[in-house]
Amino acid sequence: xxxxxxxxxxxxSIFLLLxxxxxxxxxxxxxxxxxxxxxxxxxxxxxxxxxYAVGTDTTHIAGKSIIATIRHSSLGNVDMKLAFMxxxxxxxxxxxxxxxxxxxxxxxxxTVDTAVLTASLLxxxxxxxxxxxxxxxxxxxxxxxxxxxKAIPRDQQVSGVAKRLQSINLWPMIYLPTSRVTVSLWTVxxxxxxxxxxxxxxxxxxxxIRVPAMIYLIGVPSLIAVGTDLLEIIFSAGYATIRHGxxxxxxxxxxxxxxxxxxxxxxxxxxxxxxxxGPAIRLILSIAVTFGAIAAALELADVVTDESIxxxxxxxxxxxxxxxxxxxSLITGLVAMAIVLKRTRTPAPAWAETLIVTR
Amino acid sequence: xxxxxxxxxxxGIVLAVLIGLLAxxxxxxxxxxxxxxxxxxxxxxxxxxxxxxxxxxxxMAAAGMLLGLFMDRLTDFLGYEVKKIEHFEDSExxxxx
Numbered sequence: 001x002x003x004x005x006x007x008x009x010x011x012x013s014i015f016l017l018l019x020x021x022x023x024x025x026x027x028x029x030x031x032x033x034x035x036x037x038x039x040x041x042x043x044x045x046x047x048x049x050x051x052y053a054v055g056t057d058t059t060h061i062a063g064k065s066i067i068a069t070i071r072h073s074s075l076g077n078v079d080m081k082l083a084f085m086x087x088x089x090x091x092x093x094x095x096x097x098x099x100x101x102x103x104x105x106x107x108x109x110x111t112v113d114t115a116v117l118t119a120s121l122l123x124x125x126x127x128x129x130x131x132x133x134x135x136x137x138x139x140x141x142x143x144x145x146x147x148x149x150k151a152i153p154r155d156q157q158v159s160g161v162a163k164r165l166q167s168i169n170l171w172p173m174i175y176l177p178t179s180r181v182t183v184s185l186w187t188v189x190x191x192x193x194x195x196x197x198x199x200x201x202x203x204x205x206x207x208x209i210r211v212p213a214m215i216y217l218i219g220v221p222s223l224i225a226v227g228t229d230l231l232e233i234i235f236s237a238g239y240a241t242i243r244h245g246x247x248x249x250x251x252x253x254x255x256x257x258x259x260x261x262x263x264x265x266x267x268x269x270x271x272x273x274x275x276x277x278g279p280a281i282r283l284i285l286s287i288a289v290t291f292g293a294i295a296a297a298l299e300l301a302d303v304v305t306d307e308s309i310x311x312x313x314x315x316x317x318x319x320x321x322x323x324x325x326x327x328x329s330l331i332t333g334l335v336a337m338a339i340v341l342k343r344t345r346t347p348a349p350a351w352a353e354t355l356i357v358t359r
Numbered sequence: 360x361x362x363x364x365x366x367x368x369x370x371g372i373v374l375a376v377l378i379g380l381l382a383x384x385x386x387x388x389x390x391x392x393x394x395x396x397x398x399x400x401x402x403x404x405x406x407x408x409x410x411x412x413x414x415x416x417x418x419m420a421a422a423g424m425l426l427g428l429f430m431d432r433l434t435d436f437l438g439y440e441v442k443k444i445e446h447f448e449d450s451e452x453x454x455x456x
């Protein structure tokens with residue numbers, strides 16, 4: 001157990017901090033998100049006041065993302081050019097989102113909290129549903145290709161939105177060699193500003209917004225979207241660390257402990273991407289965002305009922321820790337299957353062919 | 360042991376020592392109240408605020424870099440081959456020009 005002078009009277013388990021760092025490292029390293037929507041409630045459950053949970057989590061995410069990006073870079077999953085363009089857009093948009101929410105809160109905090117939580121819940125539910133639906137359609141397309149005697153591609157998308165946006169011929173047109181996409185700079189910046197605005201407004205890191213945005217709006221392969229987003233998160237979380245530091249929201253020793261767990265988790269998560277196809281990333285992302293949406297729903301219910309129902313708190317704990325466990329199990333399960341099938345030269349079952357790579 | 364694994368071993372040892380020093384520094388600053396002093400000092404004046412926030416960012420950057428590089432060397436030392444992923448293997452779509 002360890003105590004922190006920043007939050008007097010609280011004893012926190014070092015093991016649980018390492019465990020939280022490890023699980024969010026696995027999940028974040030695999031789907032390219034910071035994991036704040038999983039970690040922040042977990043830290044609250046451990047006894048961190050919510051502002052310290054947000055600040056500490058953001059700080060550890062900045063360090064964890066460096067670890068994951070180094071690994072993703074060695075796998076060829078990072079599009080540096082795209083990342084730096086998106087950072088410019090994202091941070092501008094996020095600053096706008098933060099200023100707007102602060103302005104609205106000055107007009108009436110509780111009403112705004114309820115409205116923002118409701119909108120956040122709708123946003124996460126929409127992203128989870130649309131991503132899941134597209135992933136299932138992509139898997140069907142891959143199965144059709146297999147049935148026609150063709151090889152299953154590493155990644156497959158069925159959404160045509162990216163193609164339409166790429167066809168917008170607005171100078172300057174940028175070629176992204178890693179993603180093999182040609183797109184207008186303004187398209188990339190606009191998507192970055194939009195995603196950044198949403199993340200700043202809803203008070204989230206935004207990985208679960210940017211990764212689908214890169215995949216479905218710019219047309220980046222899923223694994224490259226993961227690595228590129230993690231590079232972006234280094235800058236956005238670094239900036240957020242400064243802002244939270246200035247607001248006395250950071251328990252630096254806790255963040256330092258968590259990063260050791262994240263170091264191992266991020267390796268597993270990042271290396272796991274070498275064994276899966278694009279739809280697996282999107283499927284796990286949609287499940288993770290679903291857990292986030294459920295947590296947002298519970299938080300909303302808590303606010304609406306003025307925290308009068310204790311069951312909501314218990315349910316929130318079960319969802320958070322259970323959700324982390326489910327995600328880590330799914331990721332490690334897919335990887336273990338891929339490794340075993342590859343070594344035994346056994347063909348993958350039909351349902352898994354579109355998710356894992358066995359050759 | 361081949362040259363690559365030997366290099367990875369040496370680099371890993373150096374990185375492990377640096378990580379150990381960083382951990383020792385962080386734990387001792389936690390124990391002796393320096394972290395609390397930094398935390399309390401934020402907002403008092405510009406210098407203390409900059410110092411505190413820069414320390415947070417710097418510590419995470421240092422920890423992230425050292426741990427990330429160490430893990431990279433560790434996988435090299437263990438003989439695990441990390442290959443670049445062929446993202447466009449068997450893709451239906453022709454690559455953009």
